[in-house]
Amino acid sequence: MAALTDLSFMYRWFKNCNLVRNLSDKYVFITGCDSGFGNLLAKQLDDRGMRVLAACFTEEGAQKLQQDTSNRLQTTLLDVTKSESIQKAAQWVRDQVGEQGLWALVNNAGVGLPSGPNEWLTIQDFVKVINVNLVGLIEVTLHMLPMVKKARGRVVNMSSCGGLVAVIGGGYCVSKFGVEAFSDSIRRELYYFGVKVSIIEPGNYRTSILGKDSMETRMKKLWEQLPQETRDSYGEEYFRIYTEKLTNITQLAEPRTRDVINSLEHAIVSRSPRIRYNPGLDAKLLYLPLSKLPTPVTDFILSRYLPRPADSV
Secondary structure, three states: OOHHHHHHHHHHHHHOOOOOOOHHHEEEEEOOOHHHHHHHHHHHHHHHOOEEEEEEHHHHHHHHHHOOOOOEEEEEOOOOOOOOHHHHHHHHHHHHHHHOOEEEEEEOOOOOOOOHHHHHOOOOHHHHHHHHHHHHHHHHHEEEEEHHHHHOOOOEEOOOOEEEEEEEEOHHHHHHHHHHHHHHHHHHHHHHHHOOOEEEOOOOOOOOOHOOOEEEEEEEHHHHOOOOHHHHHOOOOHHHHHHHHHHHHHHEEOOOOOOHHHHHOOOOOOOOOOEEOOOHHHHHHHHHHHOOOOHHHHHHHHOOOOOOOOOOO
């Protein structure tokens, strides 16, 4: 058993250290670089000497990133919910990479809000999140794929443990389940082109995706816009306990994002990138096991975390 463990460790070590050659010549396009994972990844790859093409949502974010990095890193503006913006960014990338192609596309741009009980949300709340996290990701990928195929590179998609287990209502988990399905399908389709596809499924990390307002403020806003009939069916106690538990989850979010950034980097620079990365202890010890259990068991465990509504049976 000890020998098998040693062999497994050596195999994993070899795969982690087996890096792609000539990384300094390779282009990487990253979306969502204003802050969070995208921003940190852009800086880390720039420090490694790669040619980073960073897409930011705001001019301010682009300027700040440019100031914090070397002259190799270049920025552009991108709104993944607008086809015209995506087409413009794709042409910009095409002009940068030329015949060499694009080594890696990192679809990182994402939003997490609004989230909450599904009945408390509007269809516009769902669409807002899904358009960024899923539809935008798909459209960016479709525009970049010819360049990735030319380089025989890879696509790295930011999913979440919320793409394995639907732990909260709203468009976030819906969109991440979609990212999982899209990533699986293109991975199989692009296999014979020599293109690799990796999915990052982090646990609960503290980034700007959680928004600037407090959880209490956001939940109170959702609650107050509900019809009285809906509020009566849930009850004030449900609202209080649900908000309290959601606040506790956000406060427990891991502030150290190094594991996520290192996973993203490994998917880009390794000759043997993994199909799925699960950075975070909660990802490995909670969400992954929950996703593997029989559905009734998972339902039982998660339902015990939710408060009981006033009109419960």
